[in-house]
Amino acid sequence: xxxLDYEIPDKLYYSKEHExxxxxxxxxxxxxxxxxxxxxxxxxxxxxxxxxxxxEQFQTMGTVESVKSVxxxxxxxxxxxxxxxxxxxxSPELLNQxxxxxxxxxxxxxxxxxxxxxxxxxxxxxxxFIKEIEE
Amino acid sequence: MxxxxxxxxxxxxxxxxxxxxEFAGFEMPLWYRGIIPEHMAVRNTVGIFDITHMGRxxxxxxxxxxxxxxxxTNDVTxxxxxxxxxxxxxxxxxxxxxxFVLSRLEQEKFLIVYNAANRTKDxxxxxxxxxxxxxKVEDVSDNIAMFAVQGPNAQKTLQKIADLDxxxxxxxxxxxxxxIGVECFVSRTGYTGEDGFEVFVxxxxxxxxxxxxxxxxxxxxxGRELGIEPCGLGARDTLRLEAGMCLYGNDxxxxxxxxxxxxxxxxxxxxxxxxGKEALTKQKVEGIKRKRVGLTMMKKGPSPRPxxxxxxxxxxxxxxxxxxxxxxxxxxxxxxxxxxxxxxxxNILTVKIRDKLAEAQIVKFPFYDPTKYGHARLK
Numbered sequence: 001x002x003x004l005d006y007e008i009p010d011k012l013y014y015s016k017e018h019e020x021x022x023x024x025x026x027x028x029x030x031x032x033x034x035x036x037x038x039x040x041x042x043x044x045x046x047x048x049x050x051x052x053x054x055x056e057q058f059q060t061m062g063t064v065e066s067v068k069s070v071x072x073x074x075x076x077x078x079x080x081x082x083x084x085x086x087x088x089x090x091s092p093e094l095l096n097q098x099x100x101x102x103x104x105x106x107x108x109x110x111x112x113x114x115x116x117x118x119x120x121x122x123x124x125x126x127x128x129f130i131k132e133i134e135e
Numbered sequence: 136m137x138x139x140x141x142x143x144x145x146x147x148x149x150x151x152x153x154x155x156x157e158f159a160g161f162e163m164p165l166w167y168r169g170i171i172p173e174h175m176a177v178r179n180t181v182g183i184f185d186i187t188h189m190g191r192x193x194x195x196x197x198x199x200x201x202x203x204x205x206x207x208t209n210d211v212t213x214x215x216x217x218x219x220x221x222x223x224x225x226x227x228x229x230x231x232x233x234x235f236v237l238s239r240l241e242q243e244k245f246l247i248v249y250n251a252a253n254r255t256k257d258x259x260x261x262x263x264x265x266x267x268x269x270x271k272v273e274d275v276s277d278n279i280a281m282f283a284v285q286g287p288n289a290q291k292t293l294q295k296i297a298d299l300d301x302x303x304x305x306x307x308x309x310x311x312x313x314x315i316g317v318e319c320f321v322s323r324t325g326y327t328g329e330d331g332f333e334v335f336v337x338x339x340x341x342x343x344x345x346x347x348x349x350x351x352x353x354x355x356x357x358g359r360e361l362g363i364e365p366c367g368l369g370a371r372d373t374l375r376l377e378a379g380m381c382l383y384g385n386d387x388x389x390x391x392x393x394x395x396x397x398x399x400x401x402x403x404x405x406x407x408x409x410x411g412k413e414a415l416t417k418q419k420v421e422g423i424k425r426k427r428v429g430l431t432m433m434k435k436g437p438s439p440r441p442x443x444x445x446x447x448x449x450x451x452x453x454x455x456x457x458x459x460x461x462x463x464x465x466x467x468x469x470x471x472x473x474x475x476x477x478x479x480x481x482n483i484l485t486v487k488i489r490d491k492l493a494e495a496q497i498v499k500f501p502f503y504d505p506t507k508y509g510h511a512r513l514k
Contacts, residue, residue, distance in 0.1 A: 041154070041166070041169060041170075042169050042170055042171050044438070044460040045436065045437050045438065045460070047437065063437070063489065065437060065438055065460070067170045067171065067369065067373060067459060067460045067462075068165075068170065068369055068372070068459065070437075070438075070440060
């Protein structure tokens, strides 16, 4: 769905830190939302923790830099990083151009999806959250 | 939120077209299309900035030259009418109270343009020291709109709407011209490293912004086929940093001296008494302990940012005061203060970026190749 100026795909889960989660069996692909990339604007550097790192839901999992700012990336789920998007090292602008596709950040082997899901938002809930903060 | 931010004459335009930000009590455009395209427009074609937030004061009187020689560090006697120079105001300890551009309008009339954040401080300092000289200091900030038109196509753009031959105004010279019929003062100065002008739309109070809006729109229209972009404070900062110019409050403040900041060229110690002279003379004789340097990251990667530590081997030798991603070099650049024994061009240092150390090399300003970019580029 599209809310205000922001794309919010239906089948994903979202965090209030503006990360998205796509569940694929025991793994999840994560990234930042369209809202996040539009707020950050002109992303020039992305850094995600190494493959094999254990991450905790809502703890730092990396850093994203725009021309003017440095922001933490927060893990939307707990688990172990199994893959990171290597293309982002050369082309961090993929986060701006295609936040739900080529701009994915990492693949995570899930530790406890059921527990994590309780603290994530559905697309509908995230859309309401965006409307709230934009008003 | 809550507190009332000041607005410029162009507020309606900015609000409709830009991402806005708070700066020095003003609501200002941060970017319109984006920092990078705006930055590149100024380097390659032309950009226009609303810089009405800056402070402006007129100084008039028979002894205005003597007064300015006393309160500022540069040689005001050497400044001929319709010329401008960069200068500093220092405190008694030689610390920089502000940096600014001073224009001599007439033999006994000057225009000083200082930082937005220092508007009140500077005005009060000038007024306080003006009494013995019997000069008038008049804050005209709210009666003059100010735009910067910067980039290799700046002159071509402005010439389309100017009645004065702008090619006659050399760098750091000024003149009066009508722009689209509106009386303006223009100086060939700027804060980007590029050729360009700063345009002062005279007698345009904030309460009656029509002439300022008219000139702004006419410049945008004139520059359309020359690649003009309206530019915000984001690009203003990346441009000045690439050019190696200081930002007050980051790279210089009352605890840094012009000698440490590499601004010795605006301190004329041979002048008669001026505020800060004794302290600066002493520092010149004894030598400085730290120095402002430019750092370019050796590799693409994270950018250095203010307050990051700078190391040489196992020794912490300084810290970053400004840092950003450079759109021209496509990597991080920074200004830092480091111990003078390490402040040698070519020296490789490390910057602590979060938990990692990244190599950076001391380079001379500007950061870009001056034969390709900037006002001295080869045509």
